[in-house]
Amino acid sequence: MIPVTEQVNPCSKGIDTKPTLDILRIMNDQDKQVAFAVEKALPSIAPLVDRIVEAFHAGGRLVYIGAGTSGRLGVLDASECPPTFGVPRSLVVGIIAGGEQALRFSVENAEDDEQAGKEDLARIGLSRRDVVVGLTASGRAPYVVGALSYARSLHAATASIACNADAKTFTVSDFPLYVDVGPEIITGSTRLKSGTAEKMVLNMLTTTAMIRMGYVYDNYMVNLKASNSKLNERAKRLVRSISGCPEAETERAWDASGKSVPVAVLVARYGMDAASARKLLEASGGNLHTALETLGTQ
Numbered sequence: 101m102i103p104v105t106e107q108v109n110p111c112s113k114g115i116d117t118k119p120t121l122d123i124l125r126i127m128n129d130q131d132k133q134v135a136f137a138v139e140k141a142l143p144s145i146a147p148l149v150d151r152i153v154e155a156f157h158a159g160g161r162l163v164y165i166g167a168g169t170s171g172r173l174g175v176l177d178a179s180e181c182p183p184t185f186g187v188p189r190s191l192v193v194g195i196i197a198g199g200e201q202a203l204r205f206s207v208e209n210a211e212d213d214e215q216a217g218k219e220d221l222a223r224i225g226l227s228r229r230d231v232v233v234g235l236t237a238s239g240r241a242p243y244v245v246g247a248l249s250y251a252r253s254l255h256a257a258t259a260s261i262a263c264n265a266d267a268k269t270f271t272v273s274d275f276p277l278y279v280d281v282g283p284e285i286i287t288g289s290t291r292l293k294s295g296t297a298e299k300m301v302l303n304m305l306t307t308t309a310m311i312r313m314g315y316v317y318d319n320y321m322v323n324l325k326a327s328n329s330k331l332n333e334r335a336k337r338l339v340r341s342i343s344g345c346p347e348a349e350t351e352r353a354w355d356a357s358g359k360s361v362p363v364a365v366l367v368a369r370y371g372m373d374a375a376s377a378r379k380l381l382e383a384s385g386g387n388l389h390t391a392l393e394t395l396g397t398q
Contacts, residue, residue, distance in 0.1 A: 109284060112286070152305060161190065162178075162305070166235025167197035170294075185315040185321065217242070230257070248260060260272075260275075281294055314385060314389065
C-alpha cells in the first residue's frame with residue numbers, strides 16, 4: 101500500500117491549471133486541516149512532554165534527530181530555545197542527516213545511512229538520561245530508525261513524529277506521535293502539511309516543557325536573553341508589566357539586574373539588592389513564580 105505521505109491528493113488535482121488565487125485557496129484549505137490533526141495527537145504528546153521534563157530535572161537533554169525538512173525543523177527549534185528561555189545550548193540539541201551542509205543544501209541520500217544516525221548520537225555522548233525524538237515525515241528514513249535503535253540500546257527514552265500510521269520509527273519509539281495530515285497538495289512534498297505539523301508539535305514539546313520547568317512566568321518569557329536592542333526593550337516592558345512599577349524605577353532595576361528579568365522584577369517590586377534577588381531565585385530553582393510566593397505575593 102502506498103504511504104499516505106506519497107498518495108495523490110484529490111483536492112489539488114489540476115492545480116497546475118488554476119489561477120494564483122485558487123492555488124492559494126487550495127493550500128490554505130489544506131493547511132487548515134493540520135491544526136485539527138495535531139489536536140487529535142495531543143493525548144500522545146502530553147506524556148512525552150512529561151518525560152522530557154523528567155529528563156531535564158535529571159540532568160538529561162532533549163535531542164532531535166531527523167532528515168531533510170524534518171531535520172531542519174528540529175535544528176531550528178533547538179536553536180531558538182536558548183534565547184527564548186535562557187537555557188544552555190546543550191539542553192536541546194538538533195541533529196540533521198548530512199550535518200551542517202544539509203541545513204542549507206539538500207543532501208537527500210544522507211537519510212539512507214542507518215549507521216550514520218547511530219554515529220551522530222554517539223558523537224554527542226548520548227546517555228540513558230536523554231530523550232531522543234526522531235523526525236521523519238514518512239517515518240521510514242533509515243538514518244532516523246538507526247538513531248532511535250541506538251538510543252534504545254542505551255535505554256534512553258525514544259519518540260518519533262511521523263505522518264504515516266505504519267511508520268517504521270514507531271517500532272523503536274516509546275512515544276510514537278502519529279499526525280494524520282493526509283496527502284500533500286504536491287504529491288510527496290512533505291515540506292508542506294507534514295512539515296507544518298511537525299513544526300507545531302516541536303513548538304509544543306519545547307514550549308510546554310520550558311513552562312513546566314518554570315522558565316515562564318504567567319505568559320511572559322522572563323528568561324529571555326536580551327542580546328539586542330529589541331529584546332532589551334522587550335525585557336524592560338516585561339519588568340514593568342510584572343512588577344507594576346513606574347518606568348524610571350524599572351529602568352533602575354533593569355540596570356542593576358545584569359539583564360535578568362526575574363532579578364529586575366524582585367529589585368523593582370521589593371527594593372531588594374540584585375545579589376539578594378539572585379539568591380532568592382537560586383533557592384527557588386530559578387522560578388520567579390516560586391520566588392514571589394516565598395515573598396507572599398503573586
